[in-house]
Every structure is written in C-alpha cells, then in structure tokens.
Amino acid sequence: MAAGADPTRDTPELYSESPPDTLSMRTFGFWLYMLGDSLIFTALFVSYGVLQNNYAGGPTASAVYTPFHFLFESVLIYFSVFSVAMGMRGLARGKRSALMLWFCLALAAGGIFLGIEIYDFNSQVALGITPLRSAFLSIYFTVVGTHGLHVAVGLLWIVVMLFQVGLKGFSAAVIQRLLCLEIFWLYQGFIWACVFTFVELWSAI
Template sequence: MSAAAARMPHDPNMLGRQRVVRGGGHGDGHDSGHGHHEATGHGEGGPASKRVTVAYGFWIFLLSDIIMFSGFFAAYAVLAKASAGGPTGAQLFEPLRVAEETGLLLVSSFTCGLAGVATQAKNRFWTQMALLATGLLGFAFMVLEIQEFVGLIARGAGPNRSAFLSSFFAVVGCHGLHVTAGLLWLGTMMAQLQVKGFRDDICRRLLCFNLFWHALDIIWVGLFTVVYLMGMGA
C-alpha cells in the first residue's frame, strides 16, 4: 500500500461530506439538497450586501409611513362631507393649481430617477444637475401648496371651520411636511456628494432618497384622486 493511500480517510461519513462539498449538485437528491441550503455566512452563501440590507430597512420605514397616511386617508373619507354648512371641496379647490402641483411633482419624480441613473454611472455633474432640478421642482410645488393654504385661510376656510377642512389640512399638510423634509435631505445629499464623491455610504443614501421621493409621488397621486378629483366632482 502506498503512503498516499495510507493517508486517505477511512470514515465513510467523512467521504460523504467531501462528496457534498466537492460535487455540489452531482450527488444524490438528499446530499445535494443539504449542500445547497447550508450557508456558513461566508462567500456566496453569506448575508446580503449592506446596500441590500439598507434598502430593505428603508422599505420597512416607507411602509410604516404609508400606514400612517392610510389613517389620514380614512379620516378624510369619513369627514369629507362634514362641512358644517361651510364651503365644500367643489367650491374651494382650484383645478388649474392642482394640475400644476401634480405636474411639478411628477416631473420631479422623473428627474429624481435620472439622478439615480447618473449615480450608477458615477457621473457627478449629471447627478448634481438632476438632483438640483428635483429640488427646484419640489420647491415650486411647496410654494403653490403654501399659497393654496394661505388663500383658504384668508377666505375663512381654515382647519377650524369644519371637520372636512380639518381632515383636508391634516392629510395634505402631512404630505407637504414630508416634501419639505425631502428637500432638506436633498440639499444635504448634494453637499455630501460634492465633498465626498461616490462613496458607498453616499450611494446608499442617494438610493434611499430616491425611494423616499418616489413614495411621496405615489402618495400625492392618491391625494390628487381621493381629495381633489373626488372633492371637485362632489
């Protein structure tokens, strides 16, 4: 017997484990199944990248935010006709202003998507330009919304006039606060990108901002439909 043969293991279980590790899917069904599902936490069988886990955690935050907005939507649906003899949505809402607000926010969603594409290409100039366009469009949206609120209050249709107006100011104002927070976040990200470049943590934050801004656009589409369109139709 040669020295190499003498050094080979005689344990059949050890030989079986070696076949699973080396053979992968070439063993029988039982062994290949166990070899496929045993992850040691290293290499391809290990945990997901930080980019994936950060995005997953941020999605959980967005879903909790959407649940909060669902409560505001439900309150508005219940109180939409409780005008207490005061003005209704059909008398107060201005279709042209609402259309302008919607157009601005939808276009800002497009430019935000362009910023994401430029980020993947590591093009700092176009990323900054797309983020700047997103911020300007979002700022114009907020100017129109603030003008709407000021005009309603000046006409005696403030949030204390009726339950309908209280719910209207609550749901639309909550969305406006989110847009304002998004604009502050956007300015911070532009400054960080200019100073630090496309570091991994900066790219992850830009990804989260994209998710946040697109979620605000989706919520606005719901507001536009349930609050404004249905309100003007009524």
Template sequence: MSHPTATAAAGGDQLEFLVRGEHHAPNGTLLGFWLYLMSDCLIFAALFATYGVLSQSFAGGPTGAELFDLPLIMLNTSFLLLSSITYGFSLLQMQQGKLRGTLIWLAITGLLGTAFLSVELYEFYHLIHQGAGPQRSAFLTAFFALVGTHGLHVTIGVIWLVTLLLQLSKHGLTLSNRRRVFCLSMFWHFLDVIWIGVFTFVYLMGSMS
C-alpha cells in the same frame, strides 16, 4: 455542524464589507427602508380613511368645490411629477459614474420640490385667509391633516436632498452615497404616488361634490 467552505465564504463576505467600509450587508439598508415606507403607507391609509369619513362634514361651511383652485393644483401636481422624472435622470447619471450630471439633476429635483411646497403654502395661506382654516369644519380638519402631512414629507425630502448634495459634493459617488441616493429615490417616488391619490381623491372628487 457548519461546513468549512461555507464558514470561509461567510468570513470572506464579512472581510469584504470591512474593506469597503461597510458594517452591514448592502441589502440591509434597503430592506429597512422598505419597512419604513410600509409603515408610512399605514399612516397615509389612516389619513385617507379619515378624510373619506369626514369629507362631507362641512358644518355649514364651504365645500371643496367652492374652495379648490383646480388649475393651480394641476400646476402643482406637474411640479411634483416632473421632479420624479428629473430624479430618474439623476439615477441614470449616477449609474454612468457622472458626478456632475447627478448633482445637476438632483438640484433641479430639489427646485421642483421647493416650487411644489411654495404653491402648497400659498394654497394654505389663501384658505386660512378666507376663513377656511382647519378649525372651520371636520372636512377642513381632515383636508389639512392629509395634505399637510404629505407636504411635511416633501419638506423632509427636500432637506434630505440638500444634505445629499453636500455629501456627494464632498465625498463623490461612494457606495454609501449611491445607497443614499437610491433610498431617497424610493422615498421621492413614494410621495408622488401618494400625491396622485390626494389629487384624485381630495381635489378632483372634491371639486365635483
């Protein structure tokens, strides 16, 4: 039999969510998003494992050491890592209740993400133009699958960021928008961690093979 005080407290919590326009507990979205990120980890783990198995299957074609432009990749890595820092600045501005500062730092983050994607598309175009497309060897198939999947995630992140900028401009720093900014932050930092693995495992080790 439930205690009357506990029942009243639960009812009070539900009333508070309704008054604030919330239809679920604030931590519910964050927990769900963490579960999504864990499922994404499994996808990238499978892609890393596939690349590890096929990374030496060149089929008489070019190797990573012959194809990878390491200075260009290091520049691209700096774009993504800097975008993680600028996103952190946007979170600080949001915590201080400064909408304009939040928008500015999010916009800078989006520009750095777009720069990263531009360099990656240039790299893909250059490789395909050299005849080193995904169909050339198992190594290149695994390379394009892994790096391309990460690039697709960054593209989704940039689209999400632009949508979030519009929502913030229209509605301000509401509770829902704050939660969305935080969820995108987790997603963006997750992509940074994955890219560090790609840069180390694919580009650095590939350049030494």
C-alpha cells in the same frame, strides 16, 4: 474517509456564511419604514372618505379646491420625481455632475410645488378657511399638509445629498443614502397621485 471523521472539515467553504449585503439590508429596512408610512396615509384617506361631507355650515369642497393649482402641482412633483430618477442614472454611470444637475432641477420643481401649497394654505386661512372650522377642513388640511411635510423633508434630504456627493463623491455610504432618497421621492409622487385622485377629483364628482 476514516470512521468518525468530520465530513465538513475539508470543505469549510460549503458551510461558511456569506458576508451580509449591507446595502440590500439597509435598503430593505427603508422599504419597511415606507410601508409604515403607507399605513399612516391609508388611515388619512379613509378618514377623508368618512369626513369629506361634514361641512358644519362652513366652506364646501368647491370653495377650497383650486383645480389649476392642483394640476400645476402635479406637473411639478412628477417632473421632480423624473429628475431624481435621471440623476440616479448619473450615479449608475459614475457621472457626479449629471446627478447634481438633475437633483438641482428636482429641488427647484419640488420647491415651487411646496411654495404653491403654502400659498394656497395662507390664502385659505386669510379667508377664514381653517382646520378648526369643520371636520372636512380638518381632514383636508391634515391630508394635504402631511404630504407637504414629507415633500419638505425630501427637499432637505436632496440638499444634504448634493453636499455629500460634492464632498465625498460616490462612496458606499453616499450611494446607500441616494438609493433611499430615490425610494422616498418616488413614494411622494405615488402619494400625490392618491391625494389628487381622492381629495381633488373624488370631491369634484
């Protein structure tokens, strides 16, 4: 090699940058968003632990909770999570019809879950059990309602993805959105386990 020659001139492939993996980067970014969401729920659960016995002469936990509804909601939300996971297997196999079928089942189960939650809230409000009655009721409605809001967003997202898969198939953009949806929906199942444990079971002890 001649003196002063650039040793990298003849081997540029060793030093060239690889093209960015857009799918991995965006999925990682969504994981970071979910981490921020986790901090919100952590704060809510800590607040619930502090305020759960502050009834202020109002309804107690036993007057608010409906164990059968909570159990039935658990079955529904986990069936919905399972359905989304099975739908993503359809994506892995390139079967659009399988994904759409499983996502429709997930949508139905999640819709019934949300309907039961809304029914319980309406029934409680009709009995005068409102968030303004006590600190306990305030945090109860906030924790359960925040999770319910996330479920509602997820259901809307499933509807949008059903339309996109039907119209565009498995394009790169659609696959990215499906992966983020799967992460989001699995996370809702995890958060519901925390709600069921810390809000229902913990208060029942």
